[in-house]
């Protein structure tokens with residue numbers, strides 16, 4: 001199989017096929033389809049309540065569709081038993097808004113945690129792996145500090161180190177830059193890019209930050225009322241004439257200008 005550029009088509013890391021999901025009378029997903037080829041970054045955008053997190057939870061196997069199917073690395077999650085689902089989740093690195101670091105553990109022990117829980121590595125092997133991972137995110141100097149003693153950006157980097165220490169093939173980020181200042185936001189975007197470059201991982205990112213989205217995405221998807229209303233590479237997405245895309249970008253520009261005015265005052 002090849003695409004129009006003559007390169008062999010990549011395998012699909014994630015494939016969502018016509019998924020419906022309701023909670024009572026709330027139709028959260030109303031026929032969503034999405035493909036994310038291996039090693040690429042897909043960014044999901046959309047207003048609050050449009051269904052982004054519900055979609056991501058399906059990909060994590062935390063929710064099952066009412067109709068349709070979700071395949072991760074070609075495997076239909078609905079066909080998996082609990083053990084297989086757990087194994088599949090281990091291949092995913094998950095970074096949500098809250099970093100979910102253990103406050104009582106220092107940086108070293110936070111990052112070592114998945115290795116102690118899920119591998120049979122010796123303490124010497126763990127040390128070698130943790131040191132190498134922390135060096136990659138520029139935190140070698142902070143191993144003994146506790147989460148409360150770190151800046152927001154440093155906490156994100158620890159979260160990233162912990163989420164990636166088992167070398168996941170799929171990275172899922174839900175609003176990783178929420179509440180962060182522009183400099184820290186740039187640092188987190190760099191981290192997401194690092195995930196792609198260093199791990200060759202497939203990433204699915206939910207972010208309201210359109211500038212970050214365009215900077216990191218191989219493909220962008222806009223969700224609206226439980227549907228993906230536009231999907232495509234950044235260049236095509238930018239030119240979209242879909243009213244929801246135009247409204248979303250206009251709204252973001254307005255909010256950004258508002259923030260600029262607030263900070264320049």
Ligand SMILES: Nc1ncnc2c1ncn2[C@@H]1O[C@H](COP(=O)(O)OP(=O)(O)OP(=O)(O)O)[C@@H](O)[C@H]1O
Pocket residue numbers: 023026027028046047048049050051052053054055
């Ligand atoms: N467990 C649940 N029970 C009931 N309703 C839910 C549940 N989870 C999500 N919903 C509803 O499904 C819809 C989609 O929610 P979702 O969290 O996916 O939105 P979102 O696009 O991620 O929003 P935000 O940007 O605010 O996080 C919303 O109407 C939400 O209230």
